[in-house]
Amino acid sequence: MTDSFDDIIAAARPLIASAPVCDALDEHGYHRQILPASIRPVDDGTVLFGPARTGSYKVIHERIANIYDLEIALVDDLKPGEVCVMATGANTAIGPWGELLSTRARYLEAAGFLTDGAARDVVAIRAMGFPVFTGALSPADTQYRGMMVEKDTPIRIGEVAIAPGDIIVGDVDGVVVVPRAAALAVLSTAMGKITGERRMRADLEAGMSLAEAFAKHGLL
Structure with missing residues (x-):
């Protein structure tokens, strides 16, 4: 994962979505950002x-x-x-x-x-x-x-x-x-969630049960 603000913005831009960013905000303690x-x-x-x-x-x-x-x-x-x-x-x-x-x-x-x-x-x-x-x-x-x-x-x-x-x-x-001071951490977490969701989606499309996929990936 990239480690500079400009790099994470560039990496996130083609993939970003509000839902994983909202989840990442929750994970970092920001619960009232919607x-x-x-x-x-x-x-x-x-x-x-x-x-x-x-x-x-x-x-x-x-x-x-x-x-x-x-x-x-x-x-x-x-x-x-x-x-x-x-x-x-x-x-x-x-x-x-x-x-x-x-x-x-x-x-x-x-x-x-x-x-x-x-x-x-x-x-x-x-x-x-x-x-x-x-x-x-x-x-x-x-x-x-x-x-x-x-x-x-x-x-x-x-x-x-x-x-x-x-x-x-x-x-x-x-x-x-996303508060600027937390942007690097929050967006990095969100990118990880986006990657994890893609892997979980592939498992679900291959027939894995939701319970099994959740146990494996910890996402929902």
């Missing part, structure tokens, strides 16, 4: 995986000049492999993401986008294959509804604290957050 089940992928076939870049929003009710400045600064500064995470306090009237931001983020080779708010332009986002995970779908713009007030600071979605650099792992099963 984001609300209401946050779903725009396209069920996409996977979200990478370090978080964060932004947070406040509610507004009026038109504000230069409302998009901080949002634009965050998106334009995304690095390859990063996940843009925008927290609205679960306010799905705030829709900070759509086709144009996805287009820019994809050009920058970002790994995807996550919000507990809303997103729009679903058909276009699905067509480009960019991973977008959202609390709701809405045609609404942020103007008159929400404004980003902080970027690259700790945020909270549901009961989960997310700091810049924490690892986001999401797929059709859900989204989990």
Whole structure:
């Protein structure tokens, strides 16, 4: 197994899934890292995986000049492999993401986008294959509804604290957050579980009973 952060990220990227990472988080003592089940992928076939870049929003009710400045600064500064995470306090009237931001983020080779708010332009986002995970779908713009007030600071979605650099792992099963300080250990454990599950699956497909396979591999 590789032993550097960059190496484990590269090794995990083609195989990663939220379920084995969730199991690995439990094994390392992190039991409250699952984001609300209401946050779903725009396209069920996409996977979200990478370090978080964060932004947070406040509610507004009026038109504000230069409302998009901080949002634009965050998106334009995304690095390859990063996940843009925008927290609205679960306010799905705030829709900070759509086709144009996805287009820019994809050009920058970002790994995807996550919000507990809303997103729009679903058909276009699905067509480009960019991973977008959202609390709701809405045609609404942020103007008159929400404004980003902080970027690259700790945020909270549901009961989960997310700091810049924490690892986001999401797929059709859900989204989990791996604290950066524990990422190497947790992802290494998850990779071991993925390998073990493949071996157990092969035994089950060859006719081994579930009881025998569990006794052999210790996985379920």
